[in-house]
Amino acid sequence: MADTSPAGLRPATGAGRGPAGAGYADTDGLDGVPAPSDGVPTFDGVPAFDGVLSTHDRDLAAASTDFGRHVHRRPSAVLRPAGASDVAAMVRFCRGSGLPVVARGTGHSVDGRALTQGGVVIDMTALAAVREPARDRVVVEAGARWSAVLEVTLAAGTAPPVLPDYLGLSVGGVLAAGGISGASHRHGCLADHVHDLDVVTPSGALVTCSRTEHPALFDAVRGSQGRHGIIARATLALTPAPTAARRYRLPYQELETFLADQQRLAADRRFDHIEGHAAHAQDTGWGFTLSAVAAFDPPAEPDDRALIGDLAHDRAGEQIDTVPYRDFLHRAAPAEARLRANGSWHHPHPRSTLLLPGRHAAALLSGALRDLDPGDLGAGGQPLIYPIPTASILAPNVPRLRDPMTVVLSIPRTAPPDDPAALDRMRHANDALRTAVERAGGSCYPHDPAHFPAGDSYDA
Numbered sequence: 001m002a003d004t005s006p007a008g009l010r011p012a013t014g015a016g017r018g019p020a021g022a023g024y025a026d027t028d029g030l031d032g033v034p035a036p037s038d039g040v041p042t043f044d045g046v047p048a049f050d051g052v053l054s055t056h057d058r059d060l061a062a063a064s065t066d067f068g069r070h071v072h073r074r075p076s077a078v079l080r081p082a083g084a085s086d087v088a089a090m091v092r093f094c095r096g097s098g099l100p101v102v103a104r105g106t107g108h109s110v111d112g113r114a115l116t117q118g119g120v121v122i123d124m125t126a127l128a129a130v131r132e133p134a135r136d137r138v139v140v141e142a143g144a145r146w147s148a149v150l151e152v153t154l155a156a157g158t159a160p161p162v163l164p165d166y167l168g169l170s171v172g173g174v175l176a177a178g179g180i181s182g183a184s185h186r187h188g189c190l191a192d193h194v195h196d197l198d199v200v201t202p203s204g205a206l207v208t209c210s211r212t213e214h215p216a217l218f219d220a221v222r223g224s225q226g227r228h229g230i231i232a233r234a235t236l237a238l239t240p241a242p243t244a245a246r247r248y249r250l251p252y253q254e255l256e257t258f259l260a261d262q263q264r265l266a267a268d269r270r271f272d273h274i275e276g277h278a279a280h281a282q283d284t285g286w287g288f289t290l291s292a293v294a295a296f297d298p299p300a301e302p303d304d305r306a307l308i309g310d311l312a313h314d315r316a317g318e319q320i321d322t323v324p325y326r327d328f329l330h331r332a333a334p335a336e337a338r339l340r341a342n343g344s345w346h347h348p349h350p351r352s353t354l355l356l357p358g359r360h361a362a363a364l365l366s367g368a369l370r371d372l373d374p375g376d377l378g379a380g381g382q383p384l385i386y387p388i389p390t391a392s393i394l395a396p397n398v399p400r401l402r403d404p405m406t407v408v409l410s411i412p413r414t415a416p417p418d419d420p421a422a423l424d425r426m427r428h429a430n431d432a433l434r435t436a437v438e439r440a441g442g443s444c445y446p447h448d449p450a451h452f453p454a455g456d457s458y459d460a
Helices: 027-031 057-062 084-097 146-155 171-177 215-221 255-268 304-308 325-329 333-342 358-371 420-439
Strands: 052-054 077-080 101-104 120-123 137-141 194-200 206-210 230-237 244-252 273-281 285-296 319-324 352-357 384-389 405-411
Touching (some): 084 194, 146 325, 244 304, 244 325, 255 358, 255 384, 285 304, 352 358, 352 420, 358 405, 358 420
């Protein structure tokens, strides 16, 4: 990482956990580091940490791949920090030693962004504390999962205004990507709802930043994939949480009609959550389901006809049900359980998420689905499609298209674990689709690291 930290930054307050410890908690692993002639660092002069620095094979192997399981890079060491001060000390050491260093949350990336060859992986899930929430905010460490955040906030009757669709992601990882979901048409990105952050800059300074204190750093780290520093702690905004969710599943046969109704709902904001899926049937080809959610507190029930009566879906196939709001937020958990049970959770996932300009969305989606082999989606996989008014995206480093509407397309490909030819074919298909989307003015999400030139900097 290039040094983009400004001079004179003050240390973050309350971010560490006391003074440096007397040594490593995992010295057996460090004793096994090969000699320099093997091309592997010996970590001479490494600082003392309160946490654990490991070179055990099991830890290096675990940090060598991510959820995508088609990119593999083996680090030389893994740090499980005891506090943000450990993260800062390791970044300073790696900078002085010329070693690459990368922060890793839950490892749910699919393209190797949380991996490093021969460098150091900082396992941020070791920093997972969630403090007692205040009325409108909660302080969390960056390695906490969103599911853990919700366990604390829902008990107090609150929740973040926008959440990822899958709650097993880490707070820091999502904020570093920006964070978009089916609620983004109303509330923007997750990174738009942060009061302040503790950040370890590329020079190893530990800095508290917000919209008023070091605002350039605050803007730089949200959505830039770690390019400007590692998020160690965040104060998240909270709003009152409803107790129930009315879910509407509305079928469509025509893509253009489906997209028009989706974008209409995104613009008028009548629903709290909007998404959609494409599913393939052998006899009829691709069909579409618009999923919308209205959150509420009984007995004030939503008016179903007022919400969906003017839409052009197939009314004979519509499905409406009501579930506890907590169950709606955890809606991805049953699918995860099924994928773990059948083993495909651990197969290669050459997935692709793209942002399509609204005016070209129908043409791009038609081409993508025409070329998509339904067998490449794996068990239960369906392309995800949903709209976000571009003006709702505020974090400066999250992709902003030159179109009033941004349409999210996520294709969850799953490759057989013993078929490298199939994996290679899927990766080439992803590359071809991304090229077509970018030529039409779209973008990949999160931004490819190449989007941020090496000379990028910010002013404090």
